[in-house]
Amino acid sequence: MEIWLQNLLFGALVGGVYGLAAVGLALVFGVLRMLNVSHGELIMLGGYATFWAFSLWGVDPFASLLITGPLLFGVGVVLYQALFGRLVRIEEEVKVQLSILIGFGLALVLHALAIFAWTADERAVTTAYAGRVVPLGPLVVPLTRLGGLGVAFATLGGLHLFLHRTDLGRAIRATAEDWEAASLMGVPVRRVYRTAFALGSALAGVAGALVTVSDAISPAIGLGWTLKALIVVVLAGLGSIFGTFVAGILLGMAESAAAFAFGGVFREVVGLVLFLVILIVRPQGLFGRSG
Amino acid sequence: MKRTGAVVAGVALLALPLVVREAAVVNWTFLVLLSIALAQSWNLLGGFGGQVNLGLAAFFGIGALLTRVLWLGGVPVLAALAAGCSGSVLAGLLVGAPSLRLRGPYFAIGTLAMAEILRLVVGTTLPEVSALPSRVIATYHLLPRYYLILLVAAAATLAAWWLSRARFGLGLVAVREDELVAESVGVDAFRHKLLAFLLSAGFAGAAGGVFGYYHPSFYPQFAFSPVWTFDSVLMGFLGGIGTVWGPVVGAAFFVTVREILALGLAEVHVLVFGLLFILVVLLLPGGLVEIGRSLRRWALARATPKQHPADLAGGT
Amino acid sequence: MAPLLEVRNLEAAYGDVQVLWGVNWRVKPGEVVAVVGPNGAGKSTTLRVIAGLLRPLRGEVWFDGERLEGKPAEAVVDRGIAMVPEGRRLFAHMTVLENLWMGGYAARARPHRHRALQEVFDLFPILAERRHQLAGTLSGGQQQMLAIARALMSRPRLLLLDEPSLGLAPRVVQQVYEAVHRIVREGVTVVIVEQNVFPVLEHASRGYVMAQGRVIVEGSARALLETEEVRRSYVGS
Numbered sequence: 084m085e086i087w088l089q090n091l092l093f094g095a096l097v098g099g100v101y102g103l104a105a106v107g108l109a110l111v112f113g114v115l116r117m118l119n120v121s122h123g124e125l126i127m128l129g130g131y132a133t134f135w136a137f138s139l140w141g142v143d144p145f146a147s148l149l150i151t152g153p154l155l156f157g158v159g160v161v162l163y164q165a166l167f168g169r170l171v172r173i174e175e176e177v178k179v180q181l182s183i184l185i186g187f188g189l190a191l192v193l194h195a196l197a198i199f200a201w202t203a204d205e206r207a208v209t210t211a212y213a214g215r216v217v218p219l220g221p222l223v224v225p226l227t228r229l230g231g232l233g234v235a236f237a238t239l240g241g242l243h244l245f246l247h248r249t250d251l252g253r254a255i256r257a258t259a260e261d262w263e264a265a266s267l268m269g270v271p272v273r274r275v276y277r278t279a280f281a282l283g284s285a286l287a288g289v290a291g292a293l294v295t296v297s298d299a300i301s302p303a304i305g306l307g308w309t310l311k312a313l314i315v316v317v318l319a320g321l322g323s324i325f326g327t328f329v330a331g332i333l334l335g336m337a338e339s340a341a342a343f344a345f346g347g348v349f350r351e352v353v354g355l356v357l358f359l360v361i362l363i364v365r366p367q368g369l370f371g372r373s374g
Numbered sequence: 375m376k377r378t379g380a381v382v383a384g385v386a387l388l389a390l391p392l393v394v395r396e397a398a399v400v401n402w403t404f405l406v407l408l409s410i411a412l413a414q415s416w417n418l419l420g421g422f423g424g425q426v427n428l429g430l431a432a433f434f435g436i437g438a439l440l441t442r443v444l445w446l447g448g449v450p451v452l453a454a455l456a457a458g459c460s461g462s463v464l465a466g467l468l469v470g471a472p473s474l475r476l477r478g479p480y481f482a483i484g485t486l487a488m489a490e491i492l493r494l495v496v497g498t499t500l501p502e503v504s505a506l507p508s509r510v511i512a513t514y515h516l517l518p519r520y521y522l523i524l525l526v527a528a529a530a531t532l533a534a535w536w537l538s539r540a541r542f543g544l545g546l547v548a549v550r551e552d553e554l555v556a557e558s559v560g561v562d563a564f565r566h567k568l569l570a571f572l573l574s575a576g577f578a579g580a581a582g583g584v585f586g587y588y589h590p591s592f593y594p595q596f597a598f599s600p601v602w603t604f605d606s607v608l609m610g611f612l613g614g615i616g617t618v619w620g621p622v623v624g625a626a627f628f629v630t631v632r633e634i635l636a637l638g639l640a641e642v643h644v645l646v647f648g649l650l651f652i653l654v655v656l657l658l659p660g661g662l663v664e665i666g667r668s669l670r671r672w673a674l675a676r677a678t679p680k681q682h683p684a685d686l687a688g689g690t
Numbered sequence: 691m692a693p694l695l696e697v698r699n700l701e702a703a704y705g706d707v708q709v710l711w712g713v714n715w716r717v718k719p720g721e722v723v724a725v726v727g728p729n730g731a732g733k734s735t736t737l738r739v740i741a742g743l744l745r746p747l748r749g750e751v752w753f754d755g756e757r758l759e760g761k762p763a764e765a766v767v768d769r770g771i772a773m774v775p776e777g778r779r780l781f782a783h784m785t786v787l788e789n790l791w792m793g794g795y796a797a798r799a800r801p802h803r804h805r806a807l808q809e810v811f812d813l814f815p816i817l818a819e820r821r822h823q824l825a826g827t828l829s830g831g832q833q834q835m836l837a838i839a840r841a842l843m844s845r846p847r848l849l850l851l852d853e854p855s856l857g858l859a860p861r862v863v864q865q866v867y868e869a870v871h872r873i874v875r876e877g878v879t880v881v882i883v884e885q886n887v888f889p890v891l892e893h894a895s896r897g898y899v900m901a902q903g904r905v906i907v908e909g910s911a912r913a914l915l916e917t918e919e920v921r922r923s924y925v926g927s
Contacts, residue, residue, distance in 0.1 A: 257784065263775070264775060266743070267741060267779075269763075269767040271764050272764070
């Protein structure tokens, strides 16, 4: 029994990062109606930023979030200006397809650049407190993963406050609902798009930092994380940050349970199967709004 | 002019293994033909039909696995190939019907998810490498494999040519451009998409089957790797999606450049192709084929002597 | 008196389909002008061009001595034109208060947001009562009030209303027009586009009848009520 609980707890901790990764993707899709399939590569970049800050300057990975977040925000601005921003005027059906294709090409480019810059080897960050655990009754909680969950929760909480309590945040929500109506209110829609995209990128960066702390990173992790984020987005549906976070945790727990019960490969398979089931049976997701 | 070019190329390809003795050249041409076959199969649904199927590798893998298993089990090769191809088409029917009801991006990632599930399952159930036993290696000839893939590539290109002319193909393109409008003029969108899906699956399965017959040893799950899909998408777009010759040109370009670039830094070909792909999507949807056409038009315009307006005014 | 709004020979298209073939309007300050005509006449399209949602092919839009055509919507609202679009286009998952707050997003409106909010609540007390309710859960009439209130938050000098009575019961339509009257009394110039001829011509001073992308009749509201075209267009719609 205890092993099961420990297992599920671990899955929940992993899932928190899934949720964070998914929110960035969902934000871009919700506001710009574009599916950035290079999101996983942005997570990878955030991971490397964290790794190098630690390896070169000894910056603690949780502290370097203050660098990684803004850095990936900047990367997002550049990518929007160079690529995704060119698609905004296109009508929705074609726009989504084109964004998938552009994201696909971009993923290849970023993957190749990462291999050039940092080789294909796996990297990991081992902090002084890396092995510590926090006891929780009969269970133990790895400190770094607990920290990761905390960071994910705090980041998403901050995002929620931003979207609901600031003018720019409300403008982003309004644009996501109806960009034409928003522009009639004087909202600078292009600037909102760019900010939302860059925010999504920054969130990916933070997720990447958390991945580096608890797992290893390499240039190849991109596709896997994009798929994870996609699965969580479809699972949760659009419309609620909290819902996406919870869906991420649920996925993490389902993965852990499946791997424990049926064997390692089912960790990946269960997510994909859930994904297909939800797509067919309840396309608006578990927590999404219909329409 | 295009037709003579095709005939010349066809004859050259037919004669190649008989004329050139270097196995490396024949192998390289085999790879190009394999890539053409796959790129064309993606193009049938993706280019003409506008449906981005990211699970093409699944059909390639099914064809490869079925053919390999049956052939090594004693079934004559052509029957094994037929079985592999049919298996893919059957899988296409099972998967195509429900997945084609998903819209745009959901279809793309849904097919990707299905292919990945299949790959993971195959990887777990058949983890060992499939190597040709020594008795087979002793009698291994490149020629039959070469001609088989040439046949598949030619057939796939013929299918693309048929799509570009026949009423069915025009209906498919109409669905791609605007499904609602197409339906309103009586085109059954679902039927068109499903048939294109099956065609695509069939050719991918046939290509996979020949791959299974050709490769000395590979891990079964390798045949299901998404790289096969992504490479086909790349080739198709670089050459010109939705055209007959685009995948051919794109595949030749892709394989050649990759060979050249592989001599240099690792992964540089991925970088180059990724950048080219982005450029094509943003700026040049017609791909290399479109560049070729524009160049030809420009050359023709320069070659034609200018006529005085009075000459064109009609006889007096 | 110089016109506040002037539309000269406006031509516009959606993609390859041309829908406006030379529209001419003139609206003086303080007027209530009705624009009527059958579906597809180009009434909404003209409003969209004025509001900055559509670039015209040819022609000019003059507002208070300044040319506005081709400028984006964000710039137009800053000059003092607000539009209540067809179908309301509220932010359904945001509250009444948030919708109104968004209405005051433009630079011209920012400094006066709190005061504008108060004025708008005075005009539409029902909105004050339901300020924390999600806009999508309001009734049709309340949504229309909210849409108009939201547009007023930018303190416009010209208010464009696109089919305000669409989908509303006659009694509710009356309420909407009463609200419009109060707005006019505050000094706002109003242009109302309607397919539903009668309520709007009763509340307007002047009107244009449009069909097939052109103005075919113009005149005082009373005169229009009696013309052949209006009768025909009413029967036709």
